[in-house]
Amino acid sequence: MKTTRLFAAFLAAGTLSAHAERKPNILLIVADDLGYGELGTQGYTKDIPTPNIDSLAANGTRFSNGYVSGPYCSPTRAALLTGRYQQRFGHEFNPGPPAEANAAVGLDVNEKTIGDRLKAAGYATGWFGKSHLGTAPQFHPQKRGFDEFYGFLGGAHSYVNAGNGVNGIFHGTEPVSDPGYLTEAFAREAASFIEKKKDDPWFVYLPFNAVHAPLETLEKYDKKFTAIEDPKRRKFAALLAGLDDSVGTVLNKVRDLKLENDTLVYFISDNGGPTPSTTSGNGPLKGYKAQTSEGGIRVPFIVQWKGKVAAGKTDDRPVIQLDFLPTSLAAAGVPVDPAWKLDGVNLLPYLKDGNTAQPHEALYWRFGQQIAIRKGDWKLVKSAGDGGVAGAGTASTEGAHLYNLAKDIGEKNDLAAQEPEKVKELAAQWNTWNTSLVAPKWTPGGPRRAARLTTAKAEEKDDDNAPEPAASAAGPWKSGDSLTGAQSPDLTGKPFAITAELDGKDQPQGVIVAQGGNAQGYALHVKDGKLALSLRRGRELTSVVATEPLAAGAHKVEAVVAADGGATLKVDGKSVGQGKLAGLLARKPGEGLTVGNDGEAAVGEYTAPHAYNGKVANVTVSAR
Template sequence: MKPTFIKKGIGFAIASVIAGGSYAETTESPVSKNQQPNVVLIFVDDIGYADMGFQNLRDDIVTPNMDKVAKDGVVFSAGYVTGSVCGPSRAGLVTGRYQQRFGYHDNIGPRVRDKNVEQGLDLSVKTFGNYFQDAGYTTGYIGKSHDGDDKKFWPHNRGFDEFYGFNNGAADYFISGRNVENSEESAHSSIHRNDEVIENFDGYLTDIFGDESVDFIDRHKDSPFFLYVPFNASHGPMQAKHSDLQKFAHISDPLRRKSVAMTYNMDVNVGKIVNKLEQHELMENTMIIFMSDNGGKPDNNGSINSPLRSTKGTTWEGGIRVPFAISYRGHVPANQVIDDPVVSLDILPTTLAIAGIEEKEEWELEGVNLMPRMTGKVDKLESRYLYWLTAARSAIRDENWKLVVPNIHVQNPRYELYKISEDISESNDLSSQYPEQVERLKTEFERWNEYNEDSRWGWNKDRYPYTNGWRGRE
């Protein structure tokens, strides 16, 4: 039986540039040719696989700025993150290691595996902020952090010179005017600059993060910088600006209209960042990376993952396969679509390589440098396995095959096998037809899992028997 979905190449949406978010053509402060390259990493929240224009899968999405960035470089049609929810995915991204190596299987929760466990990214593990800071870069973190509550886990204590944002799964987009009041009851969802609560301010949160990013570039344009911008759009709460909602009044589904409007606003702020890089003639000395932290959750935020199966929180494609694009003008040829499987772990080795920072064996990084593939020095990445393990599910894939376990805790787990290179919608389970592939992938997953730490925290009382007063809960 043939798969019901035949993969088609992803093209580029052609969209007119909307005022306020287009590329600027003015120039000033040209950068020295010898300066190490900058990195701008844009990591968005709960954006579905079909929810960016450059994916060319939906007509209702308007993202001209990211479409131009993507067209300027490479779109990875098989781009993955290491987790299907926010916290673990971010832990893998910032460390360049599978987060299961240090017990980060799920979003931080109130219950812990052992009495001595403290919720937060293991302090012995370095972040990309540390690596670039150690190499003399100025490092900035503007947006959402989703880590331990104690400030020793916050970005400004984990390798980032500057942190502006919040430390929580979500925040009110209209918190302006009551940030200080909010901090008295919900400190974790209030906006901080490093340790300090920001005084009340005016504005929509995505716009505020975009403006802060522009200010960071203005202040650090004359020396190499690493700017990480984890927008919380388009994660709930679903709050869009009235002016943006008006642009999409033709969309009848109110939840989808909010999602599209919030994503549009995020793209406008991507345009602000790119405009500023253009203004300072930094585009040919800056790698821009864009991806989502996990798949969308349509019932919650109106996102769309089609043609992928399922949603955020699962290890089917809809939970872990995301829009992913990289541009590096003058260094990476434009108008490329690469179908090789790639993963968020590849970002750290790639950015270290362009910065001339030697990757050391003791760092135990688990991704690969994508530059040889993006520049055409090699026409295919070496074959490898990619792995997923959450508090309840698992999966593994290679170039052609993917094995999914929807529930790892039952006595006799079900194994689903897909020819993922042909059937990205996972519509045809081939486990009974190819038992040898099932066994091969099971064996490889078990080998990988031997080096992981058990999940440190969660919500299940049986698996996490202890509490430690996290956020006042007992």
């Protein structure tokens, strides 16, 4: 009997020791386009309950000055997965529509991901959701350190249609024909993976596409928000409620398996809200997605690790998504090699060991011609939200604005003239950082052209694979052609005309030609089966839509904009619609011209790239 008791005690001690030495599970949840002002725990809006996401803050620490290193999708994700500023390896912009992506456009294969690092440390690794880091085989998540993948490879995606081709839904490399409502599908698959791997340390990367447009929702969520009068806000509320429920699905699985105390959980958004597009709000912050103003780069940022990280705490020290990788490695007991040149820092000493210092001396941004540096309470910034130039181009600190964020969270009071020495100090520090970066490997206006330039040298001896000539800046253009912002027509303050030839067997839909984005630009497209011209002027959107459907088949279409903003639409020489736009373009858009799609930032009320489903040819755009 005594021997039996001693043996039982030995087994119990061994079990406790093994449990104590267990590496923590890691759950990294990313929302898409969720603004800083949303979520109940953020304290700015009350119309959309988010109890599951809020529970993370109640049981963990919320950083009120949490940032991402890029103001929109793909660059943020590239930095998140590598722990390095994305500009160090040329991933400064989104890689372009899936149909345009090729071997040169995606997360640099020389960069190791958090999946690579944790898999090498014995973790089971799963990726459930959006990629947006390249569609060629070498960029597939299962080639980037992940054992299992369920999701899509492109940028935007429908919530209710599986899609097809390169941007379909895949389980591994096999297409999925009926995933169900996509937000719920990603949560379901993540929970299933956790169940299967419950006895091993696991890492789950869960990048939802919610709450990114399109605003496609389920009736069960729509019914909850009938009191919201704004129809767009009502749909957004349903989308966010679906996201919160799906976060709950995964958190409940962790709880049911009694793994909460063994699981480090992060929650973040990939960038600020695109408020004019979806109503996703940024609270008191200035600006939106795709801007280096606070509204584009400051995001909800929560860390939970029950029993290790303080519960219900708000920390106001600036941190950034680059920190997740080194923090995870520290939690897993993986030493960091200085040769990896990580830019993130391990947050555990600040979260659980009482370190009161600042995790970062400074944080930096470069996004084309937009720049920013935050050091302490001071921020030097040149943003499209301050009237700066969006899109690709040479970045500089000249003309940057200075704000004290502790006193002016909304960036309303420019102190550059009053604090010239502070401007000089921050500009010098940003310039030093900038010298350590490389040029973008592709730009918003021309992913195909950038890819061709990258691969041309390797292909120049193979006539069959020789790169196509770049599109002429003078036109005419055809499907797939694109120009940089600098190459594109300058229609500032000018009446203009667009002509194009269409050839398609199906009912036409999609963008025929576009230039610009959601701040300034135009798009000739098909809306609800009818030819339409949309124009953005200082983010204000106005459209003229034809009065009759555009039939399938070949057509010549025209749009003419007069000096007073009056617009006329023609199909095969016949006038099919007239109306009044808000005016002419107030400035030249930074985003370039694209034919057959709308690149990355949508001009109209559709989800970019919104590719045309037929062929477009002989496109001209000319000032009148």
